[in-house]
Amino acid sequence: MADYEIPADLRYTREDEWARVEGERVTIGVTDYAQQQLGDIVNVELPAVGTAVERGEPFGVIESVKAVSDLYAPVTGEVVEANADLANHPEHVNEDCYGDGWMLSIRVADAAEIETLISAAEYRRHVEDRSTE
Amino acid sequence: MSLLRTPLFELHRRLGARLVPFAGFEMPVQYAGILAEHAAVRSAAGLFDVSHMGQLHLRGPGAVAALERLVSCPVASLKPGRVRYGLLCNEAGGIVDDVTVYRLAGDAFMLCVNAANVEKDWRWVVRHAGDGVSAADRSAETALLALQGPAAAAVLAPLCDVEPAGVRRFAFVEGRVAGRPALVSRTGYTGSDGFELYLDAGAGETVFEALLEAGRPHGLVPAGLGARDTLRLEAALPLYGHELDDTTSPLEAGLERFVKRGAGGFLGAEAIERRAAAGHPRALAGFVLDGRGVARAGHAILHEGRPVGRVTSGAPSPTLGKPIGLGYVPPALATPGTLVEIGIRDRGVPARIVRTPFLSS
Numbered sequence: 001m002a003d004y005e006i007p008a009d010l011r012y013t014r015e016d017e018w019a020r021v022e023g024e025r026v027t028i029g030v031t032d033y034a035q036q037q038l039g040d041i042v043n044v045e046l047p048a049v050g051t052a053v054e055r056g057e058p059f060g061v062i063e064s065v066k067a068v069s070d071l072y073a074p075v076t077g078e079v080v081e082a083n084a085d086l087a088n089h090p091e092h093v094n095e096d097c098y099g100d101g102w103m104l105s106i107r108v109a110d111a112a113e114i115e116t117l118i119s120a121a122e123y124r125r126h127v128e129d130r131s132t133e
Numbered sequence: 134m135s136l137l138r139t140p141l142f143e144l145h146r147r148l149g150a151r152l153v154p155f156a157g158f159e160m161p162v163q164y165a166g167i168l169a170e171h172a173a174v175r176s177a178a179g180l181f182d183v184s185h186m187g188q189l190h191l192r193g194p195g196a197v198a199a200l201e202r203l204v205s206c207p208v209a210s211l212k213p214g215r216v217r218y219g220l221l222c223n224e225a226g227g228i229v230d231d232v233t234v235y236r237l238a239g240d241a242f243m244l245c246v247n248a249a250n251v252e253k254d255w256r257w258v259v260r261h262a263g264d265g266v267s268a269a270d271r272s273a274e275t276a277l278l279a280l281q282g283p284a285a286a287a288v289l290a291p292l293c294d295v296e297p298a299g300v301r302r303f304a305f306v307e308g309r310v311a312g313r314p315a316l317v318s319r320t321g322y323t324g325s326d327g328f329e330l331y332l333d334a335g336a337g338e339t340v341f342e343a344l345l346e347a348g349r350p351h352g353l354v355p356a357g358l359g360a361r362d363t364l365r366l367e368a369a370l371p372l373y374g375h376e377l378d379d380t381t382s383p384l385e386a387g388l389e390r391f392v393k394r395g396a397g398g399f400l401g402a403e404a405i406e407r408r409a410a411a412g413h414p415r416a417l418a419g420f421v422l423d424g425r426g427v428a429r430a431g432h433a434i435l436h437e438g439r440p441v442g443r444v445t446s447g448a449p450s451p452t453l454g455k456p457i458g459l460g461y462v463p464p465a466l467a468t469p470g471t472l473v474e475i476g477i478r479d480r481g482v483p484a485r486i487v488r489t490p491f492l493s494s
Contacts, residue, residue: 039151039359040168042449042456043427061478063427065167065449066359087425 005032011117015072029102038064041093044086051079081105139184140337156248158185161357170360171451177352178282187251187272192241195265205392211236216303222401227379276337281327288348311343324368369489375445416467419489424482428458433476
């Protein structure tokens with residue numbers, strides 16, 4: 001069974017994204033489980049700063065050699081920063097998904113929405129449920 | 134329907150492969166990663182389990198005549214110990230399958246066919262073989278390993294009782310590999326040098342493991358179907374179900390050198406000539422993307438803003454560092470240098486028609 005890094009200090013979605021919450025600013029990316037499932041990432045397309053994103057709606061795409069997947073916004077808000085390095089270095093998502101592979105910082109519209117994100121323990125159970133079929 | 138497994142399934146699991154459904158089989162798509170496996174095949178060697186592919190054997194006094202009728206390539210002139218690529222065509226000139234024809238002996242042949250088409254091909258062959266031929270589908274009892282890359286001959290040599298370097302391209306010998314009877318064929322589907330090893334199903338795992346062990350110092354890695362696909366695409370080798378199907382003429386697909394012309398006589402020949410005389414509405418072309426994104430099968434190909442065709446295969450080319458693809462366009466636009474766009478999601482990404490194969494080997 002593969003081992004997945006799931007840092008305890010982050011929040012997660014069931015769509016395999018992580019969120020680092022700092023006040024009303026939430027930085028997001030995809031989890032170690034997601035990047036391992038996708039394999040070699042060759043393209044990441046992110047929205048521009050100032051774009052409004054909506055919780056549960058696609059905001060961009062991530063492509064591996066074999067497949068394209070939508071990226072879903074964990075919270076509603078406005079993009080205040082996007083990781084421009086990923087355009088030329090999509091492999092950062094594979095190499096360091098919780099660090100250099102970050103994707104967006106979002107200013108959340110409604111702080112209460114952060115409580116809908118799941119904990120590391122809950123996300124681990126979610127991953128394990130899917131890995132043991 | 135439950136998925137079939139090759140004789141090497143448990144070994145793939147032990148090696149940590151990611152297994153996916155492909156052509157009715159549960160197959161390894163990757164081990165360490167597609168890009169690393171692709172690079173290993175181009176620079177050293179990769180080992181693939183392609184036991185899902187089918188092997189149809191034909192023998193008997195009528196075998197030559199049957200195959201001359203069944204496949205698009207010449208068969209009577211094929212010498213024992215040699216392999217030819219050809220097409221099974223239907224009466225409308227479409228492609229039933231693309232196959233390799235092995236002449237095992239004077240009146241004994243093997244067709245290696247696509248996994249997804251084994252049953253269709255079997256029915257087609259039995260229906261059209263005629264008298265004096267006995268046919269057998271040995272797909273389930275055959276393991277097929279592909280050892281591909283510039284180091285392939287060096288990896289194979291110490292395990293093999295024949296000298297692999299002495300086997301010419303599109304030739305094969307019968308010998309032993311790791312002590313097991315094997316048909317050692319200098320063929321492949323990657324655009325790199327290499328061998329395909331036909332074995333008894335029960336020998337597959339032993340030989341795979343022996344090759345991995347012997348090949349490790351040469352940089353050999355196990356490789357999955359993901360890398361097989363990017364490798365064959367760089368070499369512009371067509372994939373049935375993508376570039377080829379029951380409606381495609383071999384000539385539209387650029388496969389004229391595998392079609393015996395004029396003499397006729399094979400199934401579909403007349404329709405192929407008729408379609409050529411009428412003028413093909415489309416031709417297969419290769420393109421390189423000049424913008425961001427990855428072209429995928431099904432994306433529209435646009436010219437001057439208008440859709441003119443469809444992508445049949447697309448992937449990032451690890452060797453070129455750019456996304457590449459194949460697709461059908463009107464023949465007038467299939468010329469290298471033509472500027473097109475690929476419709477990727479809501480954008481038209483600039484692309485250029487280029488000469489294929491994408492890599493000059």
